[in-house]
Amino acid sequence: MEILRVEHLQKVYQSRGGAAHLALDDVSFAVEAGTFLAVMGPSGSGKTTLLNLVAGLDRPTGGSVILADQRLDRLSEEQLARVRRRYLGFVFQDFHLLDPLTVEENVLLPLTLERAAREPEIARVREVLARLGLADKRDRFPFELSGGEQQRVAIARAIVHRPALLLADEPTGNLDSATSRIILETFADLHRADGATMLMVTHDPFAASYAERILMLKDGRLYAELLRGADDRPAFYQRIIDALSALEVAA
Numbered sequence: 001m002e003i004l005r006v007e008h009l010q011k012v013y014q015s016r017g018g019a020a021h022l023a024l025d026d027v028s029f030a031v032e033a034g035t036f037l038a039v040m041g042p043s044g045s046g047k048t049t050l051l052n053l054v055a056g057l058d059r060p061t062g063g064s065v066i067l068a069d070q071r072l073d074r075l076s077e078e079q080l081a082r083v084r085r086r087y088l089g090f091v092f093q094d095f096h097l098l099d100p101l102t103v104e105e106n107v108l109l110p111l112t113l114e115r116a117a118r119e120p121e122i123a124r125v126r127e128v129l130a131r132l133g134l135a136d137k138r139d140r141f142p143f144e145l146s147g148g149e150q151q152r153v154a155i156a157r158a159i160v161h162r163p164a165l166l167l168a169d170e171p172t173g174n175l176d177s178a179t180s181r182i183i184l185e186t187f188a189d190l191h192r193a194d195g196a197t198m199l200m201v202t203h204d205p206f207a208a209s210y211a212e213r214i215l216m217l218k219d220g221r222l223y224a225e226l227l228r229g230a231d232d233r234p235a236f237y238q239r240i241i242d243a244l245s246a247l248e249v250a251a
């Protein structure tokens, strides 16, 4: 089953001075359910632009995004907001937790946005917190947690409503390497054990090596795709490094 299809996506930013910048140029790809996809590319290559368009947070100047069988460009802002809440989960570089709320309240939030919390929903929150090894942290506040724990709470919040697609924007960008590894293992485990579908934007080859498929962007265009295939993670990492140096040589 296909979760996401991006067709001939184009984004032109018009600056106030009148100059146009082509941030995404004819990008097409599809994502099957259960895929762990990474999108890589140097700074300015269009990664965040692509993520924002996939999330329906911005509108393309050409082409389309089809998420869970719905063409996002045909939806009103209100319909888009509903699609986002229902089908997407978000994990950000800087966690985006709400400081006045406890861990449990933060994770409950996506379930209570549209209605009052009920018993089964609290049970679901506790199940997800336990799944992520946070059962004993549920009454703490974000500032009482380490960065890695805060990111795991953010992941719990992103998956609590069982989204069709989990979007992560540089999720290890603010973490040290040991903590990054724990977060990446968490994603890999959600993919392996729960069949989660993920799109992770990263410029870090180590983070990307946890994915099974990588799209590489350069100057707004897709220029390479790597599939992990039968490689183990270290062998895949080496192939990513080789592909990146080939890109630099070509630049």
Ligand SMILES: Nc1ncnc2c1ncn2[C@@H]1O[C@H](COP(=O)(O)OP(=O)(O)OP(=O)(O)O)[C@@H](O)[C@H]1O
Binding pocket: 013, 014, 015, 021, 022, 023, 041, 042, 043, 044, 045, 046, 047, 048, 049, 050, 203
């Ligand atoms: N609102 C905007 N108006 C004009 N240009 C923009 C706007 N947003 C992004 N751009 C330009 O579009 C290009 C792609 O930006 P984008 O943020 O998608 O890149 P990125 O790959 O996510 O970079 P980084 O890794 O640094 O976050 C860049 O050249 C950027 O300067």
